[in-house]
Amino acid sequence: MISKGLLIEQLKRFWMISFLFSLTFIIAGIVIVLGRGYDFAPMQGVVEILSMEDNLILIISLALPLTVASFTFGVFFNRKASITIYALPLTKSQIGITNALAGIILCMIPIVIASLLLLIPIEYNLEPYVSGWGWMRLLENEAIFPNAIAHGDVINTIPVVARFFARMTIIVLFYFALSWLAFSLSGNFVIGLLTGLFFNLLPAALVFLAVIIGEIYVFGFHAFNVLDRSMIVFIHSNPVLWRYMMENHNRFETIMNPYLLFSGLTMVMFIVAFTISRLRKLERTGDSIIFTPVKHALIFLVSLCFMILFGGFLHMYDQPPLVFHIGLILGFGLGFVISQMIAEKSFHMIRKLKSFPYFAGLAVALYGITLFVTQVGMGAYINYIPPRSDIVGVSIDNWMPWHTTFDTTYHQHLFVSNPDIIDLTVQAHEKILDERNYLNITPLRQSNVSQRRHRHIAYLLECGRIVTRMYLISDTFAERTGFNDIVYNREMIVAGQLIFSHPELVTEISFYHMPEGYWDDDIWRGRVGSITYVNDPTQLEVLMHFFADIFVEQRQPAFFTMKPDPHFRPESVNVSFIVDLDRLPTGTFGFMSGFTIDGEHLESLQDILTAFGFPNFTVEE
Amino acid sequence: MFQIDLKNRKPIYEQVVENFKKMIISGGLNQDSRVPSIRDLAKTLGVNPNTVQKAYRELETNGYFYTVLGQGSFISAPPESLTQQEIAELYKALAEQIHELLFRGVTITEVQKFISEKFEVVNNDSDK
Amino acid sequence: MIQISNLRKSFDRHEVIKGLNLSVNKGSIYGLVGVNGSGKTTVIKHLAGVYRADSGTIHLDGAEVYDNAKAKARIGYVPDDLYFFPSYNLKMLGQFYKRIYATWNDKRFAELMKLTELNPKNRVSRFSKGMQKQAALILALSICPDILLLDEPIDGLDPIVRKRIFTWMIEDVADRQMTVLISSHNLKEMDGICDTVGIIKNGSMLIEQDLDELKADMQTKAISEHLPPTLDEIFVYVYESGVKND
Numbered sequence: 001m002i003s004k005g006l007l008i009e010q011l012k013r014f015w016m017i018s019f020l021f022s023l024t025f026i027i028a029g030i031v032i033v034l035g036r037g038y039d040f041a042p043m044q045g046v047v048e049i050l051s052m053e054d055n056l057i058l059i060i061s062l063a064l065p066l067t068v069a070s071f072t073f074g075v076f077f078n079r080k081a082s083i084t085i086y087a088l089p090l091t092k093s094q095i096g097i098t099n100a101l102a103g104i105i106l107c108m109i110p111i112v113i114a115s116l117l118l119l120i121p122i123e124y125n126l127e128p129y130v131s132g133w134g135w136m137r138l139l140e141n142e143a144i145f146p147n148a149i150a151h152g153d154v155i156n157t158i159p160v161v162a163r164f165f166a167r168m169t170i171i172v173l174f175y176f177a178l179s180w181l182a183f184s185l186s187g188n189f190v191i192g193l194l195t196g197l198f199f200n201l202l203p204a205a206l207v208f209l210a211v212i213i214g215e216i217y218v219f220g221f222h223a224f225n226v227l228d229r230s231m232i233v234f235i236h237s238n239p240v241l242w243r244y245m246m247e248n249h250n251r252f253e254t255i256m257n258p259y260l261l262f263s264g265l266t267m268v269m270f271i272v273a274f275t276i277s278r279l280r281k282l283e284r285t286g287d288s289i290i291f292t293p294v295k296h297a298l299i300f301l302v303s304l305c306f307m308i309l310f311g312g313f314l315h316m317y318d319q320p321p322l323v324f325h326i327g328l329i330l331g332f333g334l335g336f337v338i339s340q341m342i343a344e345k346s347f348h349m350i351r352k353l354k355s356f357p358y359f360a361g362l363a364v365a366l367y368g369i370t371l372f373v374t375q376v377g378m379g380a381y382i383n384y385i386p387p388r389s390d391i392v393g394v395s396i397d398n399w400m401p402w403h404t405t406f407d408t409t410y411h412q413h414l415f416v417s418n419p420d421i422i423d424l425t426v427q428a429h430e431k432i433l434d435e436r437n438y439l440n441i442t443p444l445r446q447s448n449v450s451q452r453r454h455r456h457i458a459y460l461l462e463c464g465r466i467v468t469r470m471y472l473i474s475d476t477f478a479e480r481t482g483f484n485d486i487v488y489n490r491e492m493i494v495a496g497q498l499i500f501s502h503p504e505l506v507t508e509i510s511f512y513h514m515p516e517g518y519w520d521d522d523i524w525r526g527r528v529g530s531i532t533y534v535n536d537p538t539q540l541e542v543l544m545h546f547f548a549d550i551f552v553e554q555r556q557p558a559f560f561t562m563k564p565d566p567h568f569r570p571e572s573v574n575v576s577f578i579v580d581l582d583r584l585p586t587g588t589f590g591f592m593s594g595f596t597i598d599g600e601h602l603e604s605l606q607d608i609l610t611a612f613g614f615p616n617f618t619v620e621e
Numbered sequence: 622m623f624q625i626d627l628k629n630r631k632p633i634y635e636q637v638v639e640n641f642k643k644m645i646i647s648g649g650l651n652q653d654s655r656v657p658s659i660r661d662l663a664k665t666l667g668v669n670p671n672t673v674q675k676a677y678r679e680l681e682t683n684g685y686f687y688t689v690l691g692q693g694s695f696i697s698a699p700p701e702s703l704t705q706q707e708i709a710e711l712y713k714a715l716a717e718q719i720h721e722l723l724f725r726g727v728t729i730t731e732v733q734k735f736i737s738e739k740f741e742v743v744n745n746d747s748d749k
Numbered sequence: 750m751i752q753i754s755n756l757r758k759s760f761d762r763h764e765v766i767k768g769l770n771l772s773v774n775k776g777s778i779y780g781l782v783g784v785n786g787s788g789k790t791t792v793i794k795h796l797a798g799v800y801r802a803d804s805g806t807i808h809l810d811g812a813e814v815y816d817n818a819k820a821k822a823r824i825g826y827v828p829d830d831l832y833f834f835p836s837y838n839l840k841m842l843g844q845f846y847k848r849i850y851a852t853w854n855d856k857r858f859a860e861l862m863k864l865t866e867l868n869p870k871n872r873v874s875r876f877s878k879g880m881q882k883q884a885a886l887i888l889a890l891s892i893c894p895d896i897l898l899l900d901e902p903i904d905g906l907d908p909i910v911r912k913r914i915f916t917w918m919i920e921d922v923a924d925r926q927m928t929v930l931i932s933s934h935n936l937k938e939m940d941g942i943c944d945t946v947g948i949i950k951n952g953s954m955l956i957e958q959d960l961d962e963l964k965a966d967m968q969t970k971a972i973s974e975h976l977p978p979t980l981d982e983i984f985v986y987v988y989e990s991g992v993k994n995d
Contacts (some may be wrong), residue, residue: 087824675961
């Protein structure tokens with residue numbers, strides 16, 4: 001099934017690539033290991049290479065398969081070369097498999113060499129270094145060395161190097177297969193690259209599209225964070241990115257074991273590429289896309305992408321429906337023109353304009369279906385409110401920074417279990433659904449555009465499931481449906497702030513007294529205010545209740561109309577809370593640890609402290 | 622051996638046949654001498670072997686060659702096998718030539734003189 | 750030996766070969782003649798297994814040629830546009846061909862290289878066009894193929910080289926009954942070398958016949974004043990009058 005002769009010849013022709021990349025690895029390794037300025041640098045460098053953290057390694061692992069693929073498959077972009085090769089006594093299957101195998105071998109050689117070199121044992125030979133940031137670094141999260149590397153331990157044991165080898169292999173073969181797939185569909189190199197890039201972005205783009213459609217057209221649809229969802233899919237379709245995110249951001253949902261996922265994808269791509277390469281017609285060499293149906297599909301998809309881009313952009317800026325739809329049409333048109341230019345490889349695509357109605361027609365049909373499905377077909381989703389008896393907690397977000405028990409960045413909630421609050425929330429939710437007039441709410445017609453904000457409702461159910469909805473509604477609408485009542489409810493506000501919902505966690509409060517003055521005045525700089533510490537539990541309890549009242553007051557609507565003077569700072573006290581970190585409830589994403597009090601609240605505070613026996617606030621000159 | 626004239630309109634195989642005939646008649650090729658193989662002749666002349674084959678076939682059909690299996694082709698005995706028709710044709714052509722001569726004022730006696738002188742010469746040659 | 754039946758081929762919805770039939774006997778030197786754009790190169794590419802027919806069959810001893818490694822192994826093909834692996838010299842190409850073609854003959858290759866005085870150590874891409882054609886030819890011949898397909902091989906070569914090439918061809922046809930199909934514009938040379946001709950016009954075969962027979966048939970007043978016509982005269986006549994004997 002493989003042509004030995006062709007295989008040998010391809011290897012003979014291109015062994016230089018393997019050699020150069022091996023050299024690149026070695027040089028990169030040296031650069032990484034020696035390229036840092038601090039003492040334990042070499043160790044760090046080796047660790048980063050092994051865990052594939054270093055961006056240089058990731059870049060090389062992208063460049064290698066792309067280069068190899070360009071050489072082994074690039075010959076088929078050359079018409080004369082293709083003729084000569086197809087005339088050889090080989091079947092197309094043999095040619096395809098042999099070239100692929102040659103490419104795989106060429107890719108693997110540098111990886112094997114790098115792995116072998118990394119096997120040279122490196123002992124960790126520095127004293128144990130206890131530092132806050134980054135040094136006692138784990139090689140992995142699922143580490144071989146849990147938390148410390150002892151003096152004399154070998155860093156690069158065989159399992160560690162084996163993992164490096166496995167990762168490199170998967171990444172490189174993934175991109176090799178992707179390149180082959182893209183090249184086999186394309187007639188020339190540039191289009192091949194574009195196609196490869198497009199395929200890599202396609203899964204994420206489709207998710208992005210689905211999420212955008214949901215957001216715009218499905219009332220109440222909540223996709224946490226649109227970009228996040230797309231990113232998750234993107235990461236799952238892109239091994240380099242996976243590694244990058246793993247090391248630099250460390251938290252993202254993993255849907256499945258990456259080794260399995262990427263190996264599977266790679267195999268699928270190899271098979272598809274092989275099949276396509278057998279079907280290629282030589283006479284189409286030089287065309288942009290070899291297979292006409294694929295060409296049409298890609299033109300449509302690219303037009304769709306432009307349409308989505310324009311539409312999404314306009315949606316982000318809350319444009320009225322007319323503008324939004326014009327934007328969709330313009331986007332689609334522009335995408336069509338651009339993709340036809342690429343397909344024709346010239347600016348003269350005028351004669352292709354007559355096919356535009358077909359593409360546009362398809363787009364309109366899809367739009368119609370989408371509208372139908374989202375407006376008519378998703379009733380079950382749109383109108384769903386969980387049964388009251390199932391709800392054990394609610395969480396809301398009103399977009400204003402402190403009016404939230406719902407963290408959209410980390411998708412975490414603080415659920416409030418007060419039954420009255422739950423009742424209020426369900427009522428408001430029902431009202432939102434009843435009162436919505438979708439001519440008012442959906443992009444088909446809008447009002448109060450400037451005051452619309454995303455507001456979230458989340459329910460925690462008894463079975464542990466979380467149901468979330470998001471509504472883009474105006475303040476007046478929120479007012480009318482009773483949503484705002486919940487927002488400004490004392491319980492809710494207090495629940496949203498850890499120190500007030502769990503005041504028992506506060507172990508100490510310190511007060512730093514600041515005299516009045518001007519922010520830009522030299523005078524107060526020389527002054528030192530007094531500091532007072534309170535840690536008696538009973539006193540703390542009183543103070544926390546006092547502060548909770550102030551906190552709630554500062555989050556009522558009236559408070560936000562007050563504007564602080566930017567220059568003058570009245571006499572005030574900076575309050576800081578020390579929280580017992582060991583007893584933080586799970587899922588805590590952050591908490592306010594201090595705020596400032598002035599004016600009459602300052603006086604009340606002074607009274608309380610005096611009652612506890614603390615001296616008055618003073619100012620030392 | 623002989624050359625093929627590509628500028629001549631006459632088909633190549635005919636030229637080959639004619640050339641062989643000439644050589645055999647003029648005594649340049651002796652009876653029972655070996656004829657070059659088709660391959661060799663084709664290579665030497667630079668012509669299509671099929672053409673040579675065609676020529677050889679005709680020469681064999683007309684009795685100029687004979688073939689021994691495994692050994693090749695050889696010159697046959699002088700062709701006594703000219704058919705009557707061929708003789709008649711030749712005489713006809715001869716007669717036409719003589720008519721032309723007479724028309725131009727040559728006497729029949731001069732023609733006869735020519736024949737006897739010419740063929741005495743030829744006979745003398747073949748005796749040698 | 751070679752049998753094409755009802756071949757049809759279109760490029761971009763433009764039909765280039767329209768139901769063409771072609772037949773070549775073993776050991777024959779077949780000349781495919783036609784004006785530019787008549788489809789000669791396309792037909793030859795089908796024979797070499799490079800193009801896939803839209804419909805119709807292309808048989809070598811009864812077996813379809815396309816994607817058939819065994820069939821292609823018996824074919825030596827010299828295309829009109831030559832390609833050699835960049836930076837390769839003749840020696841390296843010979844090694845490659847040796848691995849790919851079972852019937853490769855090193856000795857032959859060496860002899861032919863010596864005859865052409867081509868330096869096996871020089872890059873073929875640096876050769877002049879004529880030398881490149883010679884290189885391609887000797888590579889094809891060293892395969893000792895059963896069939897030699899030559900697409901306008903001699904156009905643009907000097908007379909000495911041409912003679913050399915024809916000599917090699919004839920040797921192989923004579924020695925081992927190699928079948929040859931040549932396309933060319935040089936009708937005079939075709940006249941001297943081919944035993945069969947196929948005249949192709951607009952993607953279909955006008956006439957395919959033994960050349961000598963054809964000449965006998967066409968020895969009319971109209972074509973050549975009752976003299977044996979040259980291939981040139983036949984070609985012009987056939988093309989202009991559209992005589993078909995398919």
